[in-house]
Amino acid sequence: MSVDPSGLTREDVVDATPIGVNIRSTxxxxxxxxxxxxxxxxxxxxxxxxxxxxxxxxxxxxxxxxxxxxxxxxxxxxxxxxxxxxxxxxxxxxxxxxxxxxxxxxxxxxxxxxxxxxxxxxxxxxxxxxxxxxxxxxxxxxxxxxxxxxxxxxxxxPALSGGEAQRLKLAGELGRDQSGTLFILDEPTVGLHPLDTRVLIKVLDRLLAKGATIVVIEHDLDLIANADHVIDLGSGGGEAGGRIIATGTPDDVAANPASSTGRYLRALLQGDG
CATH class of the missing domain: 1.20.1580.10 (ABC transporter ATPase  like domain)
Known part of the structure; x- marks a missing residue:
């Protein structure tokens, strides 16, 4: 999704933390x-x-x-x-x-x-x-x-999963003007069916249309394929990760032989995945 750091006035972290601990909240x-x-x-x-x-x-x-x-x-x-x-x-x-x-x-x-x-x-x-x-x-x-x-x-x-909590938090933002707002989403597709992921992508596009800037931490290939700019970290997890392997558009990352993500992304973009 688009990342334009200029003119940002508000940061909204939409993470997977539970929505309170009060059972009166529904x-x-x-x-x-x-x-x-x-x-x-x-x-x-x-x-x-x-x-x-x-x-x-x-x-x-x-x-x-x-x-x-x-x-x-x-x-x-x-x-x-x-x-x-x-x-x-x-x-x-x-x-x-x-x-x-x-x-x-x-x-x-x-x-x-x-x-x-x-x-x-x-x-x-x-x-x-x-x-x-x-x-x-x-x-x-x-x-x-x-x-x-x-x-x-x-x-x-409080009983919602992390992914459900993120999406419920996001629901309150869709009716507002988001000019100058930076959204940071952490794995928003957790628990989603692939068809629901496509719906989520449309919702993020609606936020972009309202002027928002969106940064997404994600492993879902469908969401990655719809990004404007990708930063691929790796090459593994834990001590084996944390290095920038590839950057650019989804096509750029898919064409990078050093990127494991790129290999699967290439199959998706070519219709083989």
Whole structure:
């Protein structure tokens, strides 16, 4: 991807570190989707009849959160002589909400859903169901584009893999002007199907179109083949690595006989891999 160090004003390291350790953080909260959903549920007739507003639908502080687990969806089981064990809350079965939350339903393209029911949907399912909420759907589309369509909206972010965490962090950047921003991505294709890798490449192209500069540390040949400039380090790992073996366009590296990466890259570019 493009590297232009001139005019950079912000560095954004999109790495594989977990997104916090707080189990209150979910895909829906981190992406901002829950805020939009709370407002939508708070505006329903059923909510108004019960004197409920958007704030009541927060599982962190709202009146509809499960009183037993206080909105975490988990309780600690004290096992004698063994470490404590976290289990799904017996009262809310992990939904984080009290039964009263099931009294408020939202009319959607897929039927009538409670908020706990929506949070149990995958990103892909929610994208189809929530067609009447354009702001939510835009965010869901971004998550889908990043290959995260299989995650549920209520999924705890600390439990995500490194690759999933990177892509979720990246999702928040796509709607902004990225002029003067340097992104550093560490192995963003980890866990991705080859088709999802192609989608990721399109997403990175969208960031470039918004003025971003992107540096990617990567082993995936499809991503390398789409770079503007490649720096091939090697020739092995550990003490046998760390030296610059080849630089240039993907074609330049593919033509360099000293590059092991180049040999496989050449096969890919020629259609043999």
């Amino acid at each position: 895909v829906a909260t981190y992406s901002g989707i829950l805020d939009n959903l709370r407002r939508a549920y708070g505006a329903t007739d059923a909510a108004r009849e019960r004197g409920l507003a958007a704030g009541d639908f927060s599982y962190n502080t709202g009146s509809l959160r499960c009183p037993r687990c206080e909105g975490t969806g988990q309780v600690v089981l004290d096992v004698q002589f063994l470490p404590d064990v976290d289990i799904p809350c017996p009262d809310c079965t992990g939904s984080r909400y009290a039964p009263a939350a099931n009294d408020v339903l939202l009319d959607t393209a897929g039927g009538r859903f409670t908020l706990p029911g929506v949070l149990a949907l995958t990103v892909r399912e929610a994208y189809e169901v929530l067609a009447s909420l354009p702001k939510v759907r835009r965010k869901l589309r971004t998550l889908k584009d990043l290959g995260l369509g299989y995650l549920t909206l209520g999924e705890d972010t």
